[in-house]
Amino acid sequence: MTVKLSFSEALADPAQLSVTWELVPGRGAREKAQEHLVKMAELAAKDPRINAITITDNPGGKSAIAAYAMAVEAKQRGIDPLVHFTSKDKNRNALESELYALGRADIQNLLVMTGDYPGAGYAGSAKPVFDFDAVHALRMITKMNAGDYSKLPATNFFAGAVVSPFKSTEAETMAQYYKLHKKLDNGAKFIITQLGYDARKFDELRKYVDSNRLAVALVGNIFVLSLPVARLMNQNLIPGCVVTDSLVDKLAAEAAQSNKKELQLLRAAKLYAVLKGLKYDGVNIGGHGLGYTEVQYIMEKGEELSADWQEIAAAEFDHPQAGGFYFFEKDQATGLNTCQPAKRSQTGSSLKQSLMDVVHGVAFDPKAPLYPVNKAIAKFVDKSWLKQPFTLAEYTTKTVTNECRFCGDCAMHELGFICPMSQCPKQQRNGACGGSRDGWCEVYPGQQKCIYVKMYEGFKGQGKEERMKSKYMAPCNWDLHRTSSWLNYFNDRDYNSSKD
Ligand code: SF4
Structure with a gap:
């Protein structure tokens, strides 16, 4: 029988694939989105395989109910919350004040990010506030944890960050990996990937972390992809999420089928299997309006398929970006990577x-x-x-x-x-x-x-x-x-x- 572990315990347990389930709090105080989140938190609390629910912070730069408010409710329902802690819209004092609120509510898990650029708000667009970046926020949290900030007792936050291996150019890829080092140097204990569907890129991040001997738990993002959302991501309308033309074509071909939702869930289960095969420490499952039975299906089917992860990776998640850069040379036998770094461009000057x-x-x-x-x-x-x-x-x-x-x-x-x-x-x-x-x-x-x-x-x-x-x-x-x-x-x- 699976024993329910907290998020940090599950990441530290090599025998377990940690599972987090991402829920979006939505606009309003007592609307459908908030009621859904609370209901799903109750169900997640009863399932020993789900270690935490992830709560997003104003995704897309649009106002929604504060993530920590919903995290408090989730905690009361018995599930460990993982709060998106973004440094957008708040200066350093506001960030600190939010950390005190989180600490008081005994909410420890933080996914620290810079956050999306603000979108439309009341009476026009909001003023962009980016006083801290994610590295600054991680550093402040680490100092609070060490008790050497403000002469207050040490806090106990478990902070992680995000990295995207899904960049198409060498410069962007290297910028992501260089920043990954800074995030770890400043206290990130786990990393969740951005959204993408290229197994070779997931493998690249795993190998990059291992070859650099970086002590960090890796969590792969699994998003149940529908055709409309895939199109938005493909057109770069959801920042950082990468869906290639080939994947959009695949979804478009499935769209006419009566079981298209099943196919979308099956794709998510297959990605679960691939991430488990690649020895990720956890998965973060999300998707628009995703219910508990669907998350259950992804976990169960993903486990069932995991023995065949290599064939699945080659058949289902071979979606390179046109001319895209990879850090390692391709392994022709598996379609993934060798451990040999690829030659990088020699150009560049200013x-x-x-x-x-x-x-x-x-x-x-x-x-x-x-x-x-x-x-x-x-x-x-x-x-x-x-x-x-x-x-x-x-x-x-x-x-x-x-x-x-x-x-x-x-x-x-x-x-x-x-x-x-x-x-x-x-x-x-x-x-x-x-x-x-x-x-x-x-x-x-x-x-x-x-x-x-x-x-x-x-x-x-x-x-x-x-x-x-x-x-x-x-x-x-x-x-x-x-x-x-x-x-x-x-x-x-x-x-x-x-x-x-
Ligand atoms: S993409 Fe680059 S320049 Fe643009 S906001 Fe992000 S870090 Fe700044």
Whole structure:
């Protein structure tokens, strides 16, 4: 008989495939979506195979009831909740306050994400707020867990994050994997994949984690895909979710059949079998309006099919993106990957980055010949009437070169001289969010490249791309807003001197 384990216990048990079931709280307080969630939580609580229910936070950037409110109700019904804890729409203080609320309700499992760009709201579109990225939030949680933040007793959060192996370009794939390292370095204990249906990509992530000896539990996402949703994902209308043309064609061919829902559930069960075969530590099952009996079917059928997972992977989940990049060479026998990393492109350069590097190397780097004299000048200017004109001159220069937003805590020289404050709509300082597609930014598809794609290409030209995985970038200190970042840098006030 299966003993019901908590989410963290199940992930730690090599004999068990942890199962979480994703439910969407929806808009309103007492509507169908909330009643469905509560009812399903009650059923999930009675099933020892379901370790937690996952509760989404305003998916698609649209307002819904707060995830933690529904998590409290789920907990009362006897099931461990896994709350999507996104850093969108909230500044760091609001995030901290939410963590206290979660801690008080004894809700420990957090899936930490940056979150979707805000969509339409009351009286127009909401103001985008991205004070922290997922790495900042993970770091704050880890410090709270260690009890070395705010002098409060240690918390006990079990935090994880998301990664997408389903990127089509080398730059986006590497940006995801580099950020994965930062997430783990800052406390993520488990990783849930974004949505995709390519077994070779699931295998790639498994092998990437194993070959880098990363200590993290992997959870594969299984979404019961209907044709309308598949089309939306295919057209890049649901950020980060990848459904290829070949899969849409398959679903379209099934659409005329009377048992199309059964086929959709069977596909989900097959993916369960593949993920179990690939030695994922858990699966996260979701789908529009999914009921308990359907989740039950996916688990049972998935177990039944798991012995045949390799044939299923080859037959059902061979959906590569056109010209898509894979980190490892293909294993021709299985259609998955060998352990041999694929050759990466040799191209990539940025003239602007090279020029700015020269300037930085001469004037700003602590080892630069002009550094001591610049530091002395900055000390003098800081206390003189020159401070205001100097600040204005810096701001004007940087506005011309980088559309400066006057944050006063400039990190451009760490980020390939690309400003995340002005050129990333989510102001990400530690790596790409999950929403890019084919190199384009989630918010401006077809118009603006993701800054981390540009950054990777620039660093690659200099053979320095690995720095994208190691350098933690502290969040902006808003005390410095509208002040000179050069004076802050030389006078030891910016993020380089912060204790974070
Ligand atoms: S620039 Fe990149 S990281 Fe920033 S919002 Fe766009 S896709 Fe996300």
